[in-house]
Amino acid sequence: MTMSIEERAFIELLCAARAITRALEGEVSVVEMLAMAILKTDKTRNMKSLSISLGLAPSSTTALVDRLVESGHVERVVNPDNRRSIEVSLSPSGKKFFDELVAKKREANTNLFADASAQELAAFYKVLRTFNMKVAQQIFKD
Numbered sequence: 001m002t003m004s005i006e007e008r009a010f011i012e013l014l015c016a017a018r019a020i021t022r023a024l025e026g027e028v029s030v031v032e033m034l035a036m037a038i039l040k041t042d043k044t045r046n047m048k049s050l051s052i053s054l055g056l057a058p059s060s061t062t063a064l065v066d067r068l069v070e071s072g073h074v075e076r077v078v079n080p081d082n083r084r085s086i087e088v089s090l091s092p093s094g095k096k097f098f099d100e101l102v103a104k105k106r107e108a109n110t111n112l113f114a115d116a117s118a119q120e121l122a123a124f125y126k127v128l129r130t131f132n133m134k135v136a137q138q139i140f141k142d
Contacts, residue, residue, distance in 0.1 A: 013131075027101060028073075031056070035064055036073060036090060036098045044089040046079070055136045073097055 003011075020030055028036070031054065038053050039045060045053070051061040065088055068074035073094030079085035090098060113121060 039090045
């Protein structure tokens with residue numbers, strides 16, 4: 001039986017995710033890296049917003065943030081405008097760690113995309129972004 005292009009693409013995506021996971025092992029998990037990337041970009045996020053962006057249940061996001069706080073990469077801060085709201089942000093050491101990790105991985109990533117044109121990379125990004133948005137919508141549709 002022949003697999004559809006969608007099935008083959010999904011298998012390739014899983015293989016790529018596994019390769020990225022192996023590349024990060026020993027430093028941070030892929031989800032921790034993603035959370036740090038979101039916090040680096042947005043500076044501060046409340047827990048609900050971070051959960052949605054990560055596609056995780058709130059309890060899983062809390063456990064993830066607990067690990068990142070324990071490792072010193074993330075800080076929890078009470079929102080001064082709404083004391084019931086807890087916000088998270090990268091700590092100074094978390095920013096430094098993230099920047100160093102990105103620099104190490106950037107060289108490896110350059111080799112991954114060396115043969116792709118700017119147009120191909122833009123199309124690839126668009127497809128992945130759309131896929132991730134649809135997955136998040138499925139997870140949080142209720």
